[in-house]
Amino acid sequence: MTDAAKQRIFAMLDRDRDGAISRTEYLARVDRAAAAMGRDADDPVVHTARAAHEAVFTDMDADHDARVTFEEYRTWAGHDAFERSCRPALGSLFDVADHDGDGRLTREEFTRLRMASSNTEADAGQAFDDLDTDGDGLVHRDDYLAGIHAYVTTGSSPMAAAYRTLPNR
Numbered sequence: 135m136t137d138a139a140k141q142r143i144f145a146m147l148d149r150d151r152d153g154a155i156s157r158t159e160y161l162a163r164v165d166r167a168a169a170a171m172g173r174d175a176d177d178p179v180v181h182t183a184r185a186a187h188e189a190v191f192t193d194m195d196a197d198h199d200a201r202v203t204f205e206e207y208r209t210w211a212g213h214d215a216f217e218r219s220c221r222p223a224l225g226s227l228f229d230v231a232d233h234d235g236d237g238r239l240t241r242e243e244f245t246r247l248r249m250a251s252s253n254t255e256a257d258a259g260q261a262f263d264d265l266d267t268d269g270d271g272l273v274h275r276d277d278y279l280a281g282i283h284a285y286v287t288t289g290s291s292p293m294a295a296a297y298r299t300l301p302n303r
Contacts, residue, residue: 137208139285144207146252154201160191163251167230170250171243183226190219213287224282227251228275238272 147155149162164187168180194202194210202210231239231247239247241262248258265273265281284291 136288139288140208140211141204143211143286144204147202147207149252154203155191155194155207157191157195157200160194160202161187163187164227164230166250167227167247170246171231171233173230179226179229183223183230186219186223186226190223193219211286213283216283216286220286221279221283225275225279228278232275237275239278240272244273244278 144155145151147160147163149159150156161184164180164183165175167183168175168177173180191202193215194207196206196209227247228239229235231243233243241259244262244265245255245258248261249255253261261281262273265277267277281291
């Protein structure tokens, strides 16, 4: 993973821009996704997503101080971390957005999910277009996860548009 890609993702996760990702900041991404998708906090899919995100945060937080610095993130991020803990967590967010459980998101679902993850609407739309390679108006779960995996491991993928700009907070 390139440092530029790591910096973009870290910036998305460091919501208060204090130079560290807190446990509260990181887990709030599940709450934002659930709210964006109209799911209650007690929904089993939301519980699964929260547990998966707890596992990622624990994995990232090398010194166990409930804060992940960029240096910790830089050391942690890459293929192994993605496969070990990010794939389940990101898949769980996809599942929060996938109300009918068919493994596919519409443009609206995809955009709402990505905007809850700090993407602009335009960048989410571009990422959707780039991931919808068969033109069926849907993004498939495997394509979504493969796109993120490519971005975090190479810095280049159909999901690159989703990391292009950060909205003001």
